[in-house]
Amino acid sequence: xxxxIYVDIVSAEGAIFAGSARMVVVPAVMGxxxxxxxxSSLLTKLKPGKVRIELSEEEELPVYIxxxxxxxxxxxxxILADTALRADAIDGVAAAEAKKRAEKNKRNSExxxxxxxxxxDYAKAKQELAxxxxxxxxxxxxxKRSRKGTNRFRSNSVSDKAEHKQ
Numbered sequence: 001x002x003x004x005i006y007v008d009i010v011s012a013e014g015a016i017f018a019g020s021a022r023m024v025v026v027p028a029v030m031g032x033x034x035x036x037x038x039x040s041s042l043l044t045k046l047k048p049g050k051v052r053i054e055l056s057e058e059e060e061l062p063v064y065i066x067x068x069x070x071x072x073x074x075x076x077x078x079i080l081a082d083t084a085l086r087a088d089a090i091d092g093v094a095a096a097e098a099k100k101r102a103e104k105n106k107r108n109s110e111x112x113x114x115x116x117x118x119x120x121d122y123a124k125a126k127q128e129l130a131x132x133x134x135x136x137x138x139x140x141x142x143x144k145r146s147r148k149g150t151n152r153f154r155s156n157s158v159s160d161k162a163e164h165k166q
Contacts (some may be wrong), residue, residue, distance in 0.1 A: 004020040004022055005020070005021055005024065005035065005076065005077055006019070006020055006075060006076045006093065006111040007021045007024055007076075009053075009063060009065075009084055010078075011033065011068070013083070015080070021053045021054055022036075024052065024054070025052040026049075026051050026079065027048070027049030027050065027134070028047060028070060029045045031048050034065070037075065038075075039072050040072070041073055043070070043071050045068075045069060046070050047067055048065065048131040048134045049064070049065065049140040050063070051065055053062075057104065061140075064085045066131060067151070068082045068084075070082050102128035105128065108114060108125075
């Protein structure tokens, strides 16, 4: 069995990452999934959150996704993301503002439901809040690693375009 698994992350905007990794951790709808080489085949939906691509013991590439689909084969992981951003591309101020708006919308939706008023989309408000929180958590981890001097995140959008043999 090989020591790496090939990872391909694409979104409507284009290729985000294509290359080999030691491990990948993804936010699936039923919980986080850790994927190592030789993983069983699986097809599942992804929720908003951080994808962690462990390139080596010292290097990790975090990618924020807005949701999408995950396909796992024993030697290949494919993520078809609705939207994807590298951690270094997340705007911290905009993410914090989005979180505040989402929290307010969620509170307003809860109040409207309690008062018997309809027209507020509670599910949408909850999803917006989850997206904002996931972006902020990804950004905070990047900043924490930068302060510790262990920032070994890759900053290029697509890495390692080496051919992969299945």
